[in-house]
Amino acid sequence: xxxxxxxxxxxxxxxxxxxxxxxxxxxxxxxxxxxxxxxxxxxxxxxxxxxxxxxxxxxxxxxxxxxxxxxxxxxxxxxxxxxxxxxxxxxxxxxxxxxxxxxxxxxxxxxxxxxxxxxxxxxxxxxxxxxxxxxxxxxxxxxxxxxxxxxxxxxxxxxxxxxxxxxxxxxxxxxxxxxxxxxxxxxxxxxxxxxxxxxxxxxxxxxxxxxxxxxxxxxxxxxxxxxxxxxxxxxxxxxxxxxxxxxxxxxxxxxxxxxxxxxxxxxxxxxxxxxxxxxxxxxxxxxxxxxxxxxxxxxxxxxxxxxxxxxxxxxxxxxxxxxxxxxxxxxxxxxxxxxxxxxxxxxxxxxxxxxxxxxxxxxxxxxxxxxxxxxxxxxxxxxxxxxxxxxxxxxxxxxxxxxxxxxxxxxxxxxxxxxxxxxxxxxxxxxxxxxxxxxxxxxxxxxxxxxxxxxxxxxxxxxxxxxxxxxxxxxxxxxxxxxxxxxxxxxxxxxxxxxxx
Amino acid sequence: xxxxxxxxxxxxxxxxxxxxxxxxxxxxxxxxxxxxxxxxxxxxxxxxxxxxxxxxxxxxxxxxxxxxxxxxxxxxxxxxxxxxxxxxxxxxxxxxxxxxxxxxxxxxxxxxxxxxxxxxxxxxxxxxxxxxxxxxxxxxxxxxxxxxxxxxxxxxxxxxxxxxxxxxxxxxxxxxxxxxxxxxxxxxxxxxxxxxxxxxxxxxxxxxxxxxxxxxxxxxxxxxxxxxxxxxxxxxxxxxxxxxxxxxxxxxxxxxxxxxxxxxxxxxxxxxxxxxxxxxxxxxxxxxxxxxxxxxxxxxxxxxxxxxxxxxxxxxxxxxxxxxxxxxxxxxxxxxxxxxxxxxxxxxxxxxxxxxxxxxxxxxxxxxxxxxxxxxxxxxxx
Numbered sequence: 001x002x003x004x005x006x007x008x009x010x011x012x013x014x015x016x017x018x019x020x021x022x023x024x025x026x027x028x029x030x031x032x033x034x035x036x037x038x039x040x041x042x043x044x045x046x047x048x049x050x051x052x053x054x055x056x057x058x059x060x061x062x063x064x065x066x067x068x069x070x071x072x073x074x075x076x077x078x079x080x081x082x083x084x085x086x087x088x089x090x091x092x093x094x095x096x097x098x099x100x101x102x103x104x105x106x107x108x109x110x111x112x113x114x115x116x117x118x119x120x121x122x123x124x125x126x127x128x129x130x131x132x133x134x135x136x137x138x139x140x141x142x143x144x145x146x147x148x149x150x151x152x153x154x155x156x157x158x159x160x161x162x163x164x165x166x167x168x169x170x171x172x173x174x175x176x177x178x179x180x181x182x183x184x185x186x187x188x189x190x191x192x193x194x195x196x197x198x199x200x201x202x203x204x205x206x207x208x209x210x211x212x213x214x215x216x217x218x219x220x221x222x223x224x225x226x227x228x229x230x231x232x233x234x235x236x237x238x239x240x241x242x243x244x245x246x247x248x249x250x251x252x253x254x255x256x257x258x259x260x261x262x263x264x265x266x267x268x269x270x271x272x273x274x275x276x277x278x279x280x281x282x283x284x285x286x287x288x289x290x291x292x293x294x295x296x297x298x299x300x301x302x303x304x305x306x307x308x309x310x311x312x313x314x315x316x317x318x319x320x321x322x323x324x325x326x327x328x329x330x331x332x333x334x335x336x337x338x339x340x341x342x343x344x345x346x347x348x349x350x351x352x353x354x355x356x357x358x359x360x361x362x363x364x365x366x367x368x369x370x371x372x373x374x375x376x377x378x379x380x381x382x383x384x385x386x387x388x389x390x391x392x393x394x395x396x397x398x399x400x401x402x403x404x405x406x407x408x409x410x411x412x413x414x415x416x417x418x419x420x421x422x423x424x425x426x427x428x429x430x431x432x433x434x435x436x437x438x439x440x441x442x443x444x445x446x447x448x449x450x451x452x453x454x455x456x457x458x459x460x461x462x463x464x465x466x467x468x469x470x471x472x473x474x475x476x477x478x479x480x481x482x483x484x485x486x487x488x489x490x491x492x493x494x495x496x497x498x499x500x501x
Numbered sequence: 502x503x504x505x506x507x508x509x510x511x512x513x514x515x516x517x518x519x520x521x522x523x524x525x526x527x528x529x530x531x532x533x534x535x536x537x538x539x540x541x542x543x544x545x546x547x548x549x550x551x552x553x554x555x556x557x558x559x560x561x562x563x564x565x566x567x568x569x570x571x572x573x574x575x576x577x578x579x580x581x582x583x584x585x586x587x588x589x590x591x592x593x594x595x596x597x598x599x600x601x602x603x604x605x606x607x608x609x610x611x612x613x614x615x616x617x618x619x620x621x622x623x624x625x626x627x628x629x630x631x632x633x634x635x636x637x638x639x640x641x642x643x644x645x646x647x648x649x650x651x652x653x654x655x656x657x658x659x660x661x662x663x664x665x666x667x668x669x670x671x672x673x674x675x676x677x678x679x680x681x682x683x684x685x686x687x688x689x690x691x692x693x694x695x696x697x698x699x700x701x702x703x704x705x706x707x708x709x710x711x712x713x714x715x716x717x718x719x720x721x722x723x724x725x726x727x728x729x730x731x732x733x734x735x736x737x738x739x740x741x742x743x744x745x746x747x748x749x750x751x752x753x754x755x756x757x758x759x760x761x762x763x764x765x766x767x768x769x770x771x772x773x774x775x776x777x778x779x780x781x782x783x784x785x786x787x788x789x790x791x792x793x794x795x796x797x798x799x800x801x802x803x804x805x806x807x808x809x810x811x812x813x814x815x816x817x818x819x820x821x822x823x824x825x826x827x828x829x830x831x832x833x834x835x836x837x838x839x840x841x842x843x844x845x846x847x848x849x850x851x852x853x854x855x856x857x858x859x860x861x862x863x864x865x866x867x868x869x870x871x872x873x874x875x876x877x878x879x880x881x882x883x
Contacts, residue, residue: 062846069832076831083831083839085607089846 002122005032006094008041010117017098017111020052022121024092033057033094034147036451036472038124038132041096041115048103050115051124051132052096053469055447061090096121097445099132099469108132108468126150134158134468138192140184142177142424143476146459152473156193159422159466160367160401163392167409167437168426173457174405175205177424178369179478181403182209182329185367186223190327195401196366197329198354200347203371204335208483220480224329227318229337234349235316237267237276243352246386247345248302255299258291276314279307309342320353326364340375344383347376351387358400365399373404374411385413392419409433414440422466427455443470521746528735528743529755535731536756541764543728544721550771551717553789554764554815561762561793563830564823566600570655571824572610573598573840574647575662577848578639579855580631584873587622588862589635590855593642595650596844605839610650613847618642619858626676634677637669637684644687651694658701658824662841665691665704665805666768666788667779685779692784692807703821704805705841711749711803714792717766718752719744749792753801757794760826765791765818768805789814793822795829795836802829802836 005026014021020041026032033039035057041050063086064070070080077083098115100108108131129150130137136155145152168174188194199206210224241260245251251259262285266277283303286296306312323330332350334343347370357363370376370388377388391400392415404420406412410432417440428434438449443463448470452461455472463470541547542555576593594615598605609615620638622631640663647659667685695702722740726732753763768788787808792801806821808814828838837845863872 069835072832072834082604083828084843085605088607088613 002125004120004122005039006121008115008117008119008121009093015114015117017114019055020096020098020115022094022096024094032092033123035447037147038099038129038145039094039096040122040124040128041119042122043115043119045116046101046113048101048109049128050098050101050111051108051128052098054094055097055445056095058093058095059090060093061086063089102128102132106131124148132468133471140181141476142180142184142460142462142473143458144474146472146474152462152471154422154462154466156188156195160195160403161396161399162421162465163395163401163419164403164422164424164466165409165417165420166403166405166424166426167428167433168407168460169429170407171457172426172428172455173460173475174407174426175371175483176458176478177426177460177475178371178403178405179206179209179480180475182206182369183218183220183479186220186327186329187218188327194327194364195399196324196326196364197369198324198350198366199329199331199369199371200350200376201331201333201371202335202343202375204333205371205483206329206331207333208481209329210331211481213481215481218479220329223327224331225318225323226331226333227323229332229334229346231317232311232332232346233313233315233317234311234346235276236279236282236312236314237270238316238353239263239349243349244302244306246348247306247383249381249383251299251302252295255295258289258295259286259299262286262289278314279303279312283307306345309339309345311342311345316353320350321357321362324354324357324363324366341383344376347384348387351384351391355387355391355395355398355400358398365401367401367403369403369405371405373406373416374408377404377413377416378411379413385416389413389415389419392416410436420464422464423462424466425452425455425461425463426459427457428452445470448472524738524743525747525751525755527738528740528747529752531732531735531738533756534734535725535729538729538731539725541721544724547717547721550767551720552764552766554818557718557764558757559762559764559818559822561760561822561826563827566824566827567602569598569600569657569824571598571600571658571660571828571840572596572647572650572654572656573660573662573838573844574643574650575841575844575848576639576643576646577850578635579850579852580635581855581859581878582628582631582875583859583871584875585623585625585871587626587631588855588858589620589622589631589638590850590858591618591620591635591638591642592616592848592850593639593646594844594847595646595653596840596847597650597654597656598840598843607843608654609847610646610653615646615847617850617854617858624676630677633669634680637677637680640667640669641680641684641687644684644691648687648691648694651691651698651700656698656700658703658821659695660825660838660840661702661704662707662844663704664706665702665807681779689780689784692780692787695807696809699809701809701817701821701824702807703825705825705838706803706805707837708800709748709750709792709803712747713768713770713790714749714763714766715744715747715752749803750800753792753794757792757801759794759797759830761794762804762818762822763792763801765789765814789818791818791822793825793829793836795826796833798834799832799836 006022006024008015008020008022011021024032033054035054037054039052039054063080063084073080080086098111101111103109126149129148135153137153139153139155140159142152142154166174166178182197185195185197207226209220210226212221241256241263244259245256266282266285270277283300286299337343351368354366376382376384391402395401423441434449434452441463448461458475460473460475461470462473536558539557540555541552573596576591578591580587580589592615595610597608647661667688669681726735768790769785788805789808790803790805793804794801804821804825806817808817825838828840829836866872
């Protein structure tokens with residue numbers, strides 16, 4: 001351990017097992033300690049090292065305590081320091097919140113006895129932090145622990161197995177962070193355990209991963225496949241009556257039952273002829289059926305509606321079974337699809353199929369990254385909501401993980417949000433979103449919540465099952481080229497004008 | 502009944518205060534009106550035993566402090582009585598300002614956090630004696646520090662917080678008389694050292710209760726009224742009565758404008774000089790004082806100084822007042838020199854320091870009736 005930076009002091013109602021104050025004694029650095037940093041306290045009377053976070057820092061100076069005196073003296077002298085040695089009276093107090101005490105066995109135990117006044121305080125060492133925060137040296141490297149020289153390497157299982165939420169306002173760096181996350185997954189070696197990565201890219205922000213360039217040192221383009229939205233085709237023969245019902249939420253139970261009978265007949269016929277059926281054949285069968293004319297009419301209307309989406313065919317494109325590969329990323333680029341309903345149908349289909357394939361062990365464990373998640377699993381109804389809720393609840397057992405990204409957490413399904421056990425927050429300013437985060441995450445205290453509003457671009461708070469204690473991080477630089485949508489507005493406007501005049 | 506009586510008493514106090522205020526205001530106004538004409542050279546006896554300048558009020562000009570080395574000395578004291586002993590803690594510090602273009606370069610003697618002196622009185626003495634003793638011990642510490650700092654650094658002006666003359670009334674039989682004698686010797690040593698080093702020795706008395714200046718004025722006022730028609734109106738008020746009820750700072754707060762000082766006067770009267778032999782004769786006639794009003798809304802400060810040999814006291818007063826005025830005119834309602842503000846902050850002793858010493862004694866001695874806290878300090882119900 002290095003030189004002490006401060007000493008625990010006796011203050012009113014402190015130290016206690018849940019808080020203490022220290023005075024900074026280190027004078028060489030003008031900023032010896034920052035809010036959010038981790039500190040260690042060695043106590044003579046208790047075994048083990050107490051680890052704490054700095055929750056607040058107070059700078060004080062007796063010469064500047066009286067507003068009236070400061071005003072009077074400065075009116076005359078310009079600045080108090082011109083007549084009095086003010087800097088000699090400046091001292092820094094900090095407040096610490098104990099996280100735990102590292103026992104001799106190396107475990108982090110609950111703090112049941114306070115540090116003592118006079119105990120020396122040190123900056124927590126990287127080794128301690130690795131241990132205390134539950135970091136994994138061979139884990140997913142998201143960047144650097146804020147104000148510490150410690151890489152934030154999150155254990156793959158702890159991060160993904162119970163799903164991840166990435167929440168922030170627009171422009172805070174969600175896509176950048178997600179790109180880093182994808183890079184880390186693609187860089188893993190077989191011996192580290194690799195997964196397949198599927199990205200539902202609403203704005204085409206991740207396609208640059210597939211771009212071949214001189215700067216692509218890590219050959220991400222060789223591990224990335226981009227599927228353009230208009231080429232996506234959903235295989236009608238693979239859809240059950242319940243799948244159709246999820247596309248058309250007004251379908252009654254009787255209609256589902258009738259449809260089920262029709263699909264059974266079509267599958268039986270297809271099995272005999274070896275020829276798969278399409279949506280038109282399904283519509284034909286509905287038309288020929290002897291069901292209630294009103295039911296039939298409604299059902300046919302729905303199927304014509306689905307036919308108009310031009311999403312359905314006899315074969316699945318791309319073949320998920322063939323395209324989802326371990327250590328590789330598949331990006332579904334939906335930027336050319338305008339209709340939200342169509343996008344929701346695609347998401348519904350993809351997640352359903354992937355989950356079923358995974359349950360049967362036909363594809364590797366995967367991480368499904370969903371941008372603008374509030375559009376696909378909002379608090380209200382949505383075609384894709386049901387299956388996302390299902391995978392959020394049950395995906396863990398089958399190693400099917402979700403990463404949901406949203407700029408409006410308050411509009412996300414609370415059922416889904418409660419199942420996303422690892423959270424990465426970038427800057428959030430909306431008070432409703434902040435309130436929701438405060439209520440839904442018991443590990444985040446008020447101080448951390450307040451800090452969310454002032455995070456810089458590239459700074460994030462990681463909490464939940466990925467780490468043993470919430471941590472602020474600085475996201476590392478991405479290795480892959482940045483997407484072209486980061487072209488400045490001026491350039492795009494100039495280009496448009498040149499083209500249209 | 503009780504409330505009615507209190508109401509009546511307060512009414513009487515208010516009436517009295519208002520009357521006094523009117524009288525003092527009137528007296529000050531009339532005196533101020535004749536100031537320009539008064540020439541004290543007409544009273545040669547005064548110079549010997551009282552005021553040594555021609556004019557009662559002088560204008561003070563601020564001076565550039567750049568390059569000056571100014572030291573401020575202050576001490577702190579805390580005392581507490583226990584069942585059989587009394588503990589007195591003292592400390593003193595010298596703050597050295599070397600004034601540069603923008604800010605002072607500061608040094609401390611003996612240190613920025615000066616050491617504590619622990620004194621224990623084992624003999625039963627009265628409460629008053631303990632209080633006197635505490636002040637005395639602090640003064641000893643301050644003067645010792647002043648002597649020390651003159652050896653430590655070259656200083657142009659040394660400003661003591663308080664008087665530069667031992668002010669304590671100590672009875673010959675008192676157990677602390679010896680300490681009073683020691684203080685007087687230290688003062689003499691300080692005078693010698695200041696003189697040898699060419700340092701201006703100055704005392705800055707914050708809340709003076711002295712009436713020496715008004716007494717001198719009272720003695721010559723009949724002659725002044727006779728001589729100067731501008732003062733005739735003073736005969737209309739009971740000026741003798743007012744003079745008896747007004748202390749120096751009270752009168753001069755009304756008479757002086759900010760940036761003015763009173764005339765220089767001898768710190769010790771001939772009576773004092775005869776009856777008190779605390780300091781030797783060679784220094785008794787070298788101690789002078791004046792009142793300086795640095796800012797509009799604060800009372801004048803009594804400034805004492807040791808006049809160097811072969812220099813006219815008014816000339817020294819001119820130098821002293823310029824430096825003190827420049828150091829203490831930054832706050833419209835508080836006019837203590839900045840160097841003493843810093844010294845005061847450094848010399849302060851917290852109650853907790855006494856608690857620490859007491860805890861250590863208790864720890865080492867164990868439960869002893871001598872160390873029992875007084876009842877007033879351990880009441881079960883507050």
